[in-house]
Amino acid sequence: MPSSESPEIAPDVNNWNSWKTDEIFIWSSHIPRITEGERVTAWQDAVLRAGERHDILRIVANDWGYHRVRDGSIFDWIAAHGDVIESYGTFPTGFLLGRFASYTPASRIAFATADGRTEGWFTDVAELAQAAGLPPHGWIHPPIAIEPSYWDHDDSFTVSISTATDIWFPHNYKGHRTGPQPIDNRIVSAWNAPRLNAFLTEVHTACQALGGTWEWTRTPPGFYEVDHQGLVQIY
Helix, strand or coil, X not given: CECCCCCCECCCCCCCCECCCCCCEEEEEEECCCCCHHHHHHHHHHHHHHHHHCCCCEEEEECCCCEHHHHCCHHHHHHHHHHHCCXXXXXXXXXXXXXXXXXXXXXXXXXEECCEEEEEEXXXXXXXXXXXXXXXXXXXXXXXXXXXXXXXXXXXEEEEEEECECCCCCEECCCCCCXXXXXXXXXXXXXXXXXXXXXHHHHHHHHHHCCCCCEECCCCCCCCCECCCCCECCC
């Protein structure tokens, strides 16, 4: 929930949206088949630590009884109790991230208020939009999701990092608003995008260590601007 109570909203600055899809923008890495389970486990540990470090992807609960308030960080819990997460396919025991429906991620998000800004931890973008006084068009999707899937015939896997909100980007589609587009979200983007970029950089490095590629959604000029590495442009 937001860190301040009942803030007065500044909608002319909150030029972002929540959406009904969790794939408005995707960063992805195709990773060749890895036969050593410990390398995949080390990759997961690097991603989880990056998510915690930058407040972008924090696991707050899972279906095996983990609760962050009680149990501390997810990577410490996995180190102690990961054997309860059984292997499946070619994913090793203790590999949580491939079971997206079995855990709850949260992100720390800042948005504009009449007296400046407020921040909070959010597990879905509809709640985020409501807190910021915007129409909650989004469904129950987390602000940032990461999903590695063994969908390829050769047991390689593709890691997808997706978002259901454009709060990160400096210029966005108008969504429910009237008038011209793109709309200017540079203020709110600057509060959130640096942490997202730091997280993406660490995930990219972890994927490269496994021989992975690095790609991202291509968008029309002037919308959802990213640089040559797929990092959000900050103005």
